[in-house]
Amino acid sequence: RWLVGGRSSGARVACRTAHTVGAAGIVALAFPLHPPGRPERSRAEELRTGLPTLVVNGDRDPFGVPEPGPGVEVVTRPGERHDLRGDPAATAAVVRDWLRGQGWLPT
Incomplete structure (x- = not known):
């Protein structure tokens, strides 16, 4: 078993291809929920894959922050923008904790 992932447009590609590659x-x-200033052009549907999904976005991301939903956990990092460069170690810790919670990393 393996995971797919990406940042920004790579996150969208991961969502669109996850089933095809058997993730x-x-x-x-x-995850770029919508183009900056264009919330009416939501890409939220791309997150509805039916697979366990972690979304990590900054609370100051001009591309928006998705809402959690069935199988989709959303973690919003305070003070972060779209690049998530403010505290990469803390962002990595969020991902590690989620992977452990899914049983994909040893505790």
Whole structure:
């Protein structure tokens, strides 16, 4: 079993291709929910894959922050923008904790 993931447009690609490549789950960093200033052009549907999905976005991301949903956990990092460069170690810790919670990393 393996995971797919990406950041920004790579997160979108991971969501669109996860089933095709047989992934068990998805890690989506800085998922671009909509183009900046265009919330009516939501891409939220791309997150609805039916696979366990972690989305990590900054609370100041101009591309928006998705809402959690069935199988989609959303973690919002305070003070972070779309690049998630403010505290990469803390962002990595969020991902590690989620992977452990899914049983994909040893405790």
